[in-house]
Amino acid sequence: MDQTTARPETQHQSVTFAEGLTLDCGRHLGSLTIAYRTYGTLNPAKSNAILICHALTGDQYVAETNPETGKPGWWEQVVGPGRPVDTEKFFVICTNVLGGCMGTTGPRSQHDEHAGQPWGTDFPPVTINDMVRAQKRFIDHLEIGRLFAVVGGSMGGMQVLAWAALYPARVFAAVPVAAAAYHSAQNIAFHEIGRQAIAADPDFWAGRYWEHGVTPERGLAVARMTAHITYVSEAALTRKFGRKLQDTAQISALGDRFEVESYLQYQGSSFVRRFDANSYLTITRAMDLFDLSADYGGVLPSAFAGTKTRFLLVSFDSDWLFPTEQSRAIARALNHVAANVSFVEIKSDKGHDAFLLDEPDFHRTLRGFLAGCAEHAGLS
Template sequence: MLDCGRALPSVTVAYRTYGTLNAAKSNAIMICHALTGDQYVAEQNPETGRPGWWERVVGPGAPIDTDKYFVICSNVLGGCMGSTGPRSPRGEAPGELWGRDFPVITIHDMVRVQKRLVEHFGIRKLFAVIGGSMGGMQALSWAVQYPEMLYAAVPIAAAYYHSAQNIAFHEIGRQAIFADPAFCNGHYWAQGVRPERGLAVARMTAHITYVSEEALTRKFGRKLQNAEGLSALGEQFAVESYLQYQGSSFVTRFDANSYLSITRAMDLFDLAGDHEGGLSQAFRGASARFLLVSFSSDWLFPTAQSRTIARALNHAAANVSFVEVQSDKGHDAFLLDEPDFHATLRGFLVGCAEHAGLA
């Protein structure tokens, strides 16, 4: 059953695991991916050839040490990397896909599916749930929906609701997809086409929000590229070329309908609204140890929002630590080489493991 009141007749979950589940089944960590992520957190994606999106963080001897922990990462409900989503068979007719008829989903729905996956492994309690951005929203949802099922929660560069500004950026991307003639009202696969231009613009718009002004200036500044003077209207600035690459590479690996579905799920997320406006009320039953991490140059999910979560957890008498990492890399800093962040995460997990008897 979904929050929207509709039911899916069946759900397929694509997932990857790393490390070994111990005899007590007490060393499992669920990693939740961001908007355009996938289950290939620590290995090359066999479809795209892209390296694992968190190989710096997950692996033998890494902050999330797969010599010590059993790591699970699944493609979210609504995704396009194997889990049930708009590209999945609808089941009513051979070859018919859900497309734009796929039901509205929420972050909470995604987490309910993850809970079923955890139960599939016979795990009664996760050692930790960790995620950045939309993955951080999922970590918060886990802590609120199933407080008895996790020992620790690490929401990174996340927020307890999606702001009006963030919704506005998402809407620009969605309208770009809708305006693409190849969108075909969401049934483009039946026509053998894809709304590539619209999806590319959506990705370009979103990518701007993932980086900081400092990072763009440092990397590109006002450098010209392939320019022949002021009359050239093509790829004149290096930053333009960069954004065009981001857009063109994205359309080869992501489905437009999934993008529409998942961005709407993020927009609908509001823990305080789910609990009559009281964020501390949402966390009243939370028993996990929390580590909240923000980045100083993240303007998509700014530090102030993490501080608000920390205060609400304090009011709910929860065990919470909060760290703002100084970085000029913007929202995407959690995916990049940030030694201070990695050291913070490692230290938190080591402390939790010692307290839980896993050390």
């Protein structure tokens, strides 16, 4: 069943499930392709698999250069030989999320009903639960009964929580990092700025930009800039740029006066070359819709009732997008059902982005937690 997607630019390793997938919105995707990468070796008992869940703009290339974008793996500090998620001990799996644009079924995939056309804005809205159901289809395909661990940060952490709630028997250990059990009003508002900027770009063409041979680059750049500011702390932004003027700066209303501005513009422009606008709309919407307790009558502990999964919750004290308080709320819910939970707030002044960066305390914590769990699981 393995095959590669037919995108002309890059061949992403993938598998297609002809039976498709029924979504939370009630619609049915006629065909489901999951693009993935794996690292390390699955042991004969299939008991050493770790699923990594990526964030909004991540992809399956967690520990190696993405051949389409040329960017290094997004979590090479965490996943690899001798790393906290050690690929010499564990079999690491990462899939591109449903709705993404790196080979998994999403707005850029073939439309079910209009041959030769991409879905574009016709792509159905998806939820975090839908993403997790698609991942589970792939884990079933690998005939892995129980994942040793599911690990992810930000939207990846939302997926970890959904995995633990939907399939508790399939998850031995769960590590939601810099995550939350619901997307806050402020987070939704920041996403909305990005969506409005994309919709306002004349090159968006109501989502049918591919018909015009363009992409809404300027809108997408504004969206990325907005997101980027929310990912870093004030301290990190100040340390990196402060109020440094650029050498060539001249006073003008629209000129690049401060370094922070040209950096943000660069971040925006490198992003638009690699990301599909309709995927961005689809995935931000999935995050906004995430509210784990809503599926359990508004009672968060019910999401974890009877769970045997071991949890490690990690937050960063300067993260104002997914503040510690939100991880603490999850820890309280887990305590309420007498779950096995560790909760660590890491001191860092790097903001939400810290989960992607060189944070030795975080990496030590993760390594130690996985080692302890491996012992309990009879892996070591």
